[in-house]
Amino acid sequence: MLSNLLPIDITLAVVSFWLLLALAGLLLQGNGHLIARLIFPAGAVGALVLAVTALLALGSVPNTAILPLGLPDLPFHLRLDPLSAFFLLILGAATFGISLYSAGYFRTMSGATLGLLCFEYHLFLAAMALVILADDAYMFMVAWETMAISSYFLVTTDHKIPEIRSAGFIYLLIAHVGAIAILMCFGVMQGGHGDYTFATMRGHELSPFWASAAFLLALFGFGAKAGMLPLHVWLPEAHPAAPSPVSAMMSGVMLKTAIYGILRVTFDLLHACQWWWGILALTLGLATALYGVLFAAVQSDMKRLLAYSSIENIGIIMAGIGLAILYHANHQEQVAALALVATLYHALNHSFFKSLLFLSTGSVLHATGERNLGKLGGLIHRMPWVALLALVGVLAISGLPPLNGFVSEWLLLQAFLLAPAMPHQLYLSMLLPLGAAALALGGALAGYAMVKFYGVIFLGQPREEKLSKAHDAGPMERAGMIWLASGCVILGLAPVYFILQIDNITMMLVGRDLGSSAASTGWLWLTPVAPERASYSPLILFFILLSGFIFTFLVARKLYHGKVRRGPAWDCGFPAQTPRMQDSAEGFGQPIRQIFEQFFGIVREVPSPFDAKPHYHGETRDQIWDLIYRPVARLAEWASTLIGKLQHGRISLYLLYSFVTLLALLAFVR
C-alpha cells in the first residue's frame, strides 16, 4: 500500500498531524514544559517530511484529491502540482527551523498561554498548507480566512498591551479587505458558470475587460496580504507585535502564500495575457521595494526594520512577477522563464534569511528584553552563536556573493538586461534599464539598512548596563537557526540543482525552461542563457575566496615579525570612550533621512532655549497613513453617519420600512 502512496496523500497526512498537534496543545494547557519539548519538535518533524515530499513532488505529475468535506455540491478539491509543491517546500523548510527554534524559545512561557499559542500556531500551519493545496475557490477562502484569524490571535498573544491590540486590529482589517477582493476575483473568474473549481476557471476564456478586472482584484487582494504599497501599513505594526517565531513565520511563509495566490491566478487561471498588467506589477513592485528599504534604513526598532525589509523583498518579487507577465504577454517565453525562476528563487531565499533574522532578534529580545536599537550593542561577545548566524543572514539579505540573496538578484538583473527589444514600444525598452537601476539602488540601500541593523545590535560597545548579563541562545534555538543558515549557504552555493527543479514550474506556467542552458557547462556553472553571455559559479568563487584567505593568512604569518597585544581603543587619542559616543540607530540613518526628506513625514519637537525641562522628540512617520488612510477613514465615517440616520429607534418607522418593501415586491415582481 505504501508504494502507491501519492505525494498529496503524504501532505494531507502532515496537515492532519498538525491539526492533531494543535488539539493536543489545547488539551495539555497546564503543562507548558511538555508542550515546548514534545509538540513543537513533533511539528518540526512533520514540516521536514512535508518539505522532502514537496521537493520530490516538484518533478512528478500533478495529482489531485477530493475530500469528503465542504458544501454538498462543492466538496474540497485539492491539487499538488509543481507550483504548489514549490510553495509547500518553502512552508516545510522554513517551518522546520522555526518550530525547532520555538521548542527552545517558548520553554519559559506559562502553560495556559503556551497551550493556546500551540493551538493557533499549528492551526496556522495547517491552514497555510491547505491554501497552497486548494483547487477550488471555496476551499481556498475557508483556508485563507482560517489563516488570517489564527495569525491574528498569534499576533495578539500579548493582548494586554494596547499597541499590540491596535496592531492586531489593523492587520485583521486589511486582511479582510483583501479577502473581499479575492472573493470578488473568484466571482469574476467563474464567469457565470457557477462552478468554482480552478479546473473550470483554467479552461474558461474571459473577455479582456473581465480578465483585467479579475487581475486587478487579485493584485489588490493578494497585495494586501503580501504587503504591497499602499496596503503595507499593517506589516510594520503586526510583525513587531507578534512573538519572534510568529514574526518569522509570517514574514517568511505567510507573505509567500499571497505570492502563490498571485502566481496561481495570473499565470495559471488567467494565462497572463495582457502586457499592461506586467507594467503595473513592475512599477508597483519597484515602488514598494524602494519605499520599504528607505523606511528600513531610518528605523530604531529592530523588528520594524526587518518588517520594512520584508516589504522591500516583496516588492522585488512583485517586480519579477511583473517582468515575467510582460515578457509572457509579448511571447518572449525564454526570458519570461528566466524572470519567473528569479522570482521563485528569491521567494525561497527570502523565507530562509528573513526567518533567520527574525529568530535572531527573538534571541536578542529574550536575552536582553530590549527591542529598541538605542539600548543594544556589543552583543557579539555575549552571544557569539546568535551573532555568527545573524551575520550569515545579514550577508545573505544584502545580496552579497556567494550566498543565496545574490543568486536571485543576479538572475533578476539578467532578466532585465538580456531582454530583447520590445516591439513598437519605445517606452518599454527604456523602462527596463530604469527598472534595473531602481533594483540596483534598492539592493545598495538594503546593504545600508542591514549594516546598521547588525552593527548597532551586535558590534560596538554595549549601550546599557544590563547587556552584560545577556545569555546566548539555547541548543534548540541554535539548531533551528543553524538549519536556516545552512539553507542560505546551500542555496547560494548550489543553485543549479534548485533551478533545475524550479524548471518544472516554469514549464507548466510559460512553457519553457532554463534547464537546457542553465546547466549546459556542468553543474558548477550557472549560465541562464549561454556561457559567453553570462556565467556565475558560486562554489568556485567560494573556494577561491577561502583558499585565498588561507593563503594570505599563512603568508602573513611568515612575513610578519611582531606579536598581537591588547590595549584600549585608539580613536585618535581621545581618552573618554563612553558607549554613548558611538552612533545610535538614528544617527546611522541620518544621511538617508536628510537626502530623502520629502518621502518621510518627519515630526520633530525641538526644545526652545527657555524650557525648564528641555525635551526633544523626533519621529519618522509613514505618510501613507495621512495621504490615503485618514481620508478613507473619514469617508467611511461620513457614509456611516449618513446611513445611521436610518436608525432612530421609532418602531412605527421600522414597521413602515417592512410595509413599503412588501408593497414594492407585490407591485414589481410578478
Added chain:
Amino acid sequence: MNMQSQLIDLFAALLLLISFGMLAQRRVLSLINLFALQGLVLSISTMVVAWSSNQHHLYYSAGITLLLKVFFLPWLLHRLIRKLDIKWDVETLINIPTTMLIGIAMVVFAFNLALPISQLSATITKSTLGIALATVLLSFMMMITRRKAVPQVIGFLAMENGLFFAATSATYGMPMVVELGIALDVLVGSFIFGIFFFHIRETFDSLDIKHMEKLKED
C-alpha cells in the same frame, strides 16, 4: 555608420551632458562658462553638418553662433555679474538630486516624442532630434527651478541653443533671414535683461525673484 554622423552623435551627447551640468551647477560663473562651452560645441557641430551635407549657409550660422554665443554673450554676462557684484551660490527651489531625477524623466519623454519624427526625417542628424528636444526641456526646467534672475536668463539662452540644434537636426537649419532675426532678438533681449536687472536690484536690493511676488495686488 560613417565618421561624420558619429561625430555629430558625439557632439549631441556632449550637448546633453552640458545641459545636465548646468542643471546641477551651483555657481554662477561656472554656469556662464558652461553656456559658452555649449555654444562652442553647437557651432562645431553645425560646421560638421555643413561640411558633410554641403549646405554652405550653415557655415554662416555656425559663425554667427560662435561670435554671439561663445564670445559676446558670455562677455556681456560676465560684465553684468561684475557690475551687479553677484558671485555667490545659486539657490534652487527644489534640491539638486530631485531636479536631476525630473531631468531624466524629461529626457525619456523627449526621446519618445522625437522618435516618429526622427524616423521620417532624411537628414544626417535625425537621431539627434530627441537630444535637442531634451536640451530645450532641461533648460526650461532650469529656468523654473532657480531663485535668482541671472540663472533664469542663462536658462532662456540655453533654450534658444537647444532650439537651434533642433532646427539643424530636423531640417538643416532655418532660412538665413529667420536665423538673423532670431540672433538679433536674442541680442536685444539680453540688453533689456541687463537693464531690468539693475532696476530690480534698485527696487528690492536683491535679485531674488520671490520679491517680485510683492508686486501683485492684494
Added chain:
Amino acid sequence: MNASTLLLQLTQNMLVVLAAPLLLGWVNNCRAWMQGRSAAGIFQPYRNLAKLFNKDAVLANNASLLFRYTPYILFVSMWLAAAMVPVIAVGLPLSTVVDVIALVGVFALARVFIALAAMDIGTSFGTLGARREMLVGFLAEPALMMVFFTAAAISHSTSLTTIVGVLAHKEFVLHPSLAFAAIAFLMVLLAENARIPVDNPSTHLELTMIHEAMILEYSARHLALIEWASAVKLFAYVTIGIALFLPWGIAGAGNWSALPLALVLLSIKLAAAGFGLALLESVSAKLRIFRAPEFLGTAFLLAVLGILTHFLRGSVV
C-alpha cells in the same frame, strides 16, 4: 580552459597584486610633482608595507573575531576583483566564475565587511566612517552597475571577457552612451577609492575622513593588508576603466605571442591614467560631505542616461 590559459590567469594574479602598490606610488609621486613638493619615490608604498609587517599589532580590548579577520577578507576580495579584469589577455578562466554583476557584488562584500569592522570597536570615529562609507557606497554601487550595464547592453553579455572582446575588436565607433558611462565611471572611481573630491586619502580630520576613519583602529600587519587592499582596489578600478573604454592591445585568448606588446601597452596606459588621476586630484577641491551624495547622484544619473541613449540610438537607426 587548458593549462595555457590557467597559467596566464595565475601570471595575471601575481602581476596585479605585486604591481598595485607601484601604481599607488606613481600616483602619489605625480601628485607631489604637481603640487611642488619633493616626491617620496614610486617604491614608497612597498617600504610602508614592509615597515608595517614588522610591527606589533595592537588590538582594542573589545575587538572581536570579525575585526581580526576583516583585513584578510578585504584583501582576498580585492585581489579576486583585480584578477578577473582582463588586463593582458582575454579568455581567462576566472571570467566564467565571476561576471560584472558579481564583480559589483564582490566590491559590495568588501565594503560591508570593512563597515562592520569599523563599527566593531564602538568608537565615534569608527561608526562615523562606517556611516559615511555606506552613504558613498549606496549611490556608487548602482552607478557602477549602470556603467557595466551600458557596456553589457552594447556587447550583449555580462561576461567581462566578452565585453572587452567585443569593444576591442569592433571597428572604431564612437558610442555616445559609452562617453556618458566613462564620465560616470570616473566619478565612481574617485568616490570608491577615497580620492579627492570625495575623500582625502591623507587626512585625519574628523570633518573630512571617510575611508581613514574606518581603519583607525588597525595596526601592523592588519593595516598593511588593508593598505595593500586599497592599492589593489585602485588598480582594479583603473584596469576596469582601461578594459571598458581603452581596450586596444589586449591579447586574444591564449595568445602568448601578443603578450609582451600587451604588457607594454598596459604600462603606458596605467602611467597615463595615474598621471590623469593625480592631475584631477590636484585641481579639484574636496567636497563637503553632504555634497558627496549629489556628486554620486550625478554619476548615477549620467550612467542611466548612458544606457537610455543606447536604447534611443538602437531604435532609431
